[in-house]
Amino acid sequence: xxxxxxxxxxxxxxxxxxxxxxxxxxxxxxxxxxxxxxxxxxxxxxxxxxxxxxxxxxxxxxxxxxxxxxxxxxxxxxxxxxxxxxxxxxxxxxxxxxxxxxxxxxxxxxxxxxxxxxxxxxxxxxxxxxxxxxxxxxxxxxxxxxxxxxxxxxxxxxxxxxxxxxxxxxxxxxxxxxxxxxxxxxxxxxxxxxxxxxxxxxxxxxxxxxxxxxxxxxxxxxxxxxxxxxxxxxxxxxxxxxxxxxxxxxxxxxxxxxxxxxxxxxxxxxxxxxxxxxxxxxxxxxxxxxx
Amino acid sequence: xxxxxxxxxxxxxxxxxxxxxxxxxxxxxxxxxxxxxxxxxxxxxxxxxxxxxxxxxxxxxxxxxxxxxxxxxxxxxxxxxxxxxxxxxxxxxxxxxxxxxxxxxxxxxxxxxxxxxxxxxxxxxxxxxxxxxxxxxxxxxxxxxxxxxxxxxxxxxxxxxxxxxxxxxxxxxxxxxxxxxxxxxxxxxxxxxxxxxxxxxxxxxxxxxxxxxxxxxxxxxxxxxxxxxxxxxxxxxxxxxxxxxxxxxxxxxxxxxxxxxxxxxxxxxxxxxxxxxxxxxxxxxxxxxxxxxxxxxxxxxxxxxxxxxxxxxxxxxxxxxxxxxxxxxxxxxxxxxxxxxxx
Numbered sequence: 001x002x003x004x005x006x007x008x009x010x011x012x013x014x015x016x017x018x019x020x021x022x023x024x025x026x027x028x029x030x031x032x033x034x035x036x037x038x039x040x041x042x043x044x045x046x047x048x049x050x051x052x053x054x055x056x057x058x059x060x061x062x063x064x065x066x067x068x069x070x071x072x073x074x075x076x077x078x079x080x081x082x083x084x085x086x087x088x089x090x091x092x093x094x095x096x097x098x099x100x101x102x103x104x105x106x107x108x109x110x111x112x113x114x115x116x117x118x119x120x121x122x123x124x125x126x127x128x129x130x131x132x133x134x135x136x137x138x139x140x141x142x143x144x145x146x147x148x149x150x151x152x153x154x155x156x157x158x159x160x161x162x163x164x165x166x167x168x169x170x171x172x173x174x175x176x177x178x179x180x181x182x183x184x185x186x187x188x189x190x191x192x193x194x195x196x197x198x199x200x201x202x203x204x205x206x207x208x209x210x211x212x213x214x215x216x217x218x219x220x221x222x223x224x225x226x227x228x229x230x231x232x233x234x235x236x237x238x239x240x241x242x243x244x245x246x247x248x249x250x251x252x253x254x255x256x257x258x259x260x261x262x263x264x265x266x267x268x269x270x271x272x273x274x275x276x277x278x279x280x281x282x283x284x285x286x287x288x289x290x291x
Numbered sequence: 292x293x294x295x296x297x298x299x300x301x302x303x304x305x306x307x308x309x310x311x312x313x314x315x316x317x318x319x320x321x322x323x324x325x326x327x328x329x330x331x332x333x334x335x336x337x338x339x340x341x342x343x344x345x346x347x348x349x350x351x352x353x354x355x356x357x358x359x360x361x362x363x364x365x366x367x368x369x370x371x372x373x374x375x376x377x378x379x380x381x382x383x384x385x386x387x388x389x390x391x392x393x394x395x396x397x398x399x400x401x402x403x404x405x406x407x408x409x410x411x412x413x414x415x416x417x418x419x420x421x422x423x424x425x426x427x428x429x430x431x432x433x434x435x436x437x438x439x440x441x442x443x444x445x446x447x448x449x450x451x452x453x454x455x456x457x458x459x460x461x462x463x464x465x466x467x468x469x470x471x472x473x474x475x476x477x478x479x480x481x482x483x484x485x486x487x488x489x490x491x492x493x494x495x496x497x498x499x500x501x502x503x504x505x506x507x508x509x510x511x512x513x514x515x516x517x518x519x520x521x522x523x524x525x526x527x528x529x530x531x532x533x534x535x536x537x538x539x540x541x542x543x544x545x546x547x548x549x550x551x552x553x554x555x556x557x558x559x560x561x562x563x564x565x566x567x568x569x570x571x572x573x574x575x576x577x578x579x580x581x582x583x584x585x586x587x588x589x590x591x592x593x594x595x596x597x598x599x600x601x602x603x604x605x606x607x608x609x610x611x612x613x614x615x616x617x618x619x620x621x622x623x624x625x626x627x628x629x630x631x632x633x634x
Contacts, residue, residue: 014370019403020359022368066362067553069544071571093571109368227574254570256542256557259403263539263560264567266586267576269594274402288512288589 019259022064022109023049027102028084033170036091037135039076040099042110043084055079056117057143058222058250058278062258063087064109068098072255072265074277075113076138078145085110088138088170114258115277118143118248123220127156129212131233133205133225137161137170139250139277140224148184156219157184158212162205162229164191166198176200185212206232209240216242224250234281247281292439293457295466295473296480297446302453303334306382308469313416313461314378317351319344328381339383339446342425343607347535348381348388349395352411355559359407362544363552371554375410383420387428387605389442390435391535392417397599398538416461419445420453421491427608429497429621435605436491449483499624501592501602508593511627520623521581523616528561530587530610530618536603537561562587588623 014021029041044050055061060074071093077086091100102108120143128147132140140159147154159178163169169188178186179200187208189201201208205225221242223233230249237247253265253272265272268287270279279287297305310316310331318337319326326341328348360368392412399408419442430436438445443462446453454476457463466473531537541560546553560567563583568576577583595603604620611619 017404018370018406021370022360024367064368064555066364067544067546067551070542070555090572096571107367252570253576254568256540260401261398261403261405261538261540262542262557263562264541266562266568266590266594269590269597 020111020257022062022070022111024107025085025110027104027106027108030104033088033172034168037168037170038089038091038100039171040087040089041084042087042108044110045107050083053082053085053113055113055142056120057146058118058139059113059115059142060139060255060258060273060277061085061087061110061112061114062255063089063095063099064111065095065098065102066108069095070109070256071095072114072258072273074139074142074250076141078142078149080146080149088135088141090135112258114255114273116275118222118278120146123147124153126154127158127215127219128154129158129160129214129219129221131160131205131208131221131223131225131229133162133229133233134164134168135170136223136225136229136250137175138224140222141171143222148178151183158187158214159184160187160189160205160208160212162189162191162208162225166190166193166195187211204232205229206236209236214240216240216246220246220248222248222250237281242281244282244285245280249279249281249284251277251279253277293463293466294476295455295457296449296476297453297455297473299452301472302339305469305472306331306334306337308472309380309382309418309465312468313380313465314414316380316382318382331382337383339420340448341383341422343385343427343609343612345609345613346533347391347607347609348384349391349535349538351379351381351415352392352395352408353399353538353540353559356556357407357540357558358554358556359542360555361552362555368555370406375407376414378414378416380416380418382418384417384442385422385607386419386438386445387430387433387435387607388535389417389419389438389445390430391605391607393438393441394536394595394599394601394603394605395538416465417442417444418462418465421445421447423491424495425608426496427611428495428606429499429608430606431492431495432497432499432501432621433602433604433606434501435607436495447484447487449480449487452480454480454484497606497608497621499606499621500628500630504602504624504628505593505596507627507629508589512589514627516623516626517581517585520584520618521579523618524563524580524584525616526563526565526580526583527615528563529613529615531561531563532559533609533613535605535607535609536591539567562590584618588620592624 024045025042028043031039060072063073064070073087076088130140255265255273256262258273260271260274316331318331319341320336326344328344358371399405442458445456539560540557544555591603
């Protein structure tokens with residue numbers, strides 16, 4: 001038995017009683033999407049663990065890089081495509097810098113999934129509007145592919161994704177291939193295009209509302225991005241008359257434990273890790289300091 | 292509840308039985324005019340009449356630095372189990388501190404059980420003792436001046452003897468292991484208990500009404516109180532360190548020198564520290580000092596009520612005595628309530 005599988009079996013034993021136990025996982029692919037924003041594909045060292053792992057769109061895992069520490073990373077792959085885990089990781093701190101030094105086949109530790117995830121049962125039967133800015137595409141991609149792989153469960157699907165320039169667009173080829181799909185509306189935009197080769201929109205993200213017909217009463221909006229995205233996208237959604245509990249937001253905080261103990265991800269009175277990271281806008285306005 | 296009495300001149304004998312049969316005994320001892328909980332080797336060092344210990348009991352259950360895992364490339368992350376199973380008896384615990392452990396239980400149990408905390412909880416026994424409030428105690432306001440659970444034994448000082456309440460089967464075993472030391476409690480003892488209890492009630496000098504405090508905090512979210520506190524607060528985190536219910540921790544990986552092996556430890560942290568709400572990439576959700584001290588108040592007195600039905604403050608007064616710039620929680624809360632502080 002390979003050493004990491006043996007390791008995985010004994011660790012799995014411990015993980016049953018210890019929510020902090022990382023399980024060994026191997027990097028199977030590193031896709032250099034854009035500089036400092038790679039897509040890493042992981043597979044648990046133990047096949048049984050790989051097969052048993054179940055998550056919901058919008059959940060996250062705690063990723064351990066040996067010697068560097070642990071960081072929360074949202075899951076970018078859809079539960080409809082099990083077996084491996086895709087994490088879109090921005091190189092920004094100690095753990096992610098260490099991850100960028102690793103190679104295919106190296107071992108990391110993963111535990112989870114954590115968080116509430118998107119309420120997919122409640123979303124079923126409705127229109128979906130996904131609005132992402134920048135790295136906000138990472139958690140929404142999980143929901144996007146979940147919806148497309150379960151296409152019959154949803155009515156209209158609209159994706160609006162804004163980046164600074166074409167060089168910053170995450171999942172570029174994949175999303176570009178969605179533009180021509182007849183069963184969804186994929187609106188890709190950049191703030192500016194120094195290349196002159198961008199074939200999609202050149203406008204700020206909120207302007208994409210001019211290109212899509214949205215019915216607030218039968219749509220759930222999922223929003224993720226930097227604070228400025230929340231500010232202007234929320235303005236548009238509220239102007240359209242979206243009920244506040246039909247707007248879902250994915251929040252980022254500094255989780256240290258992922259399981260509601262360490263206190264670091266608190267927003268107002270809630271913990272992002274166990275009460276979130278998906279909150280409705282109604283939750284948000286009742287929780288001080290959320291956005 | 293089983294209630295017995297233990298004559299005071301039998302106490303040291305009882306402590307010896309406990310130490311012999313139930314594990315290391317830790318009790319308050321005096322240190323430079325203050326008190327600390329530490330291991331007792333000579334029972335004469337124990338001080339059962341004390342105001343408050345510098346650090347609360349969380350140091351036993353959530354140590355300031357707690358190794359969660361050892362890491363090595365060959366073995367991966369191996370959970371640390373060292374000392375977790377050590378049996379101990381904390382002798383002489385005040386009601387507020389017993390209550391505080393019940394609050395920590397709410398956090399470390401739940402959907403995700405914390406095995407490090409829970410194993411220690413299982414192996415560390417609690418013998419409570421009653422006390423008289425000093426000028427910083429407001430446990431009565433926080434309803435933590437009396438506990439009916441959370442201890443194995445609880446001793447009430449009746450002058451000549453201790454009225455001894457037996458809270459658990461383990462407590463019962465302790466009593467049975469020294470059965471010859473205990474006597475039946477009498478009607479007169481109960482009357483004396485009630486008289487002393489009334490005296491204790493009258494001895495409180497501080498009071499905060501907590502009934503509708505969450506609503507009042509909502510009203511005062513934008514109050515200038517928080518800006519003023521922010522100007523005064525040094526962000527030193529002393530209040531968090533000495534708080535029996537502050538449980539925030541940071542997680543730190545350390546690699547041994549000249550090796551690729553290391554450990555993952557959790558260390559006490561504080562929401563007053565400027566890095567508490569800092570995320571990778573540099574965004575800080577509580578950059579202003581005023582927002583951090585405000586957060587501490589709102590988490591304890593507002594958020595915890597919403598989540599668990601009661602504030603996560605027990606009124607022990609430690610934060611008042613530890614604050615280097617004299618921030619007084621009772622004064623702050625009464626100001627939020629619009630009540631003139633009478634302390």
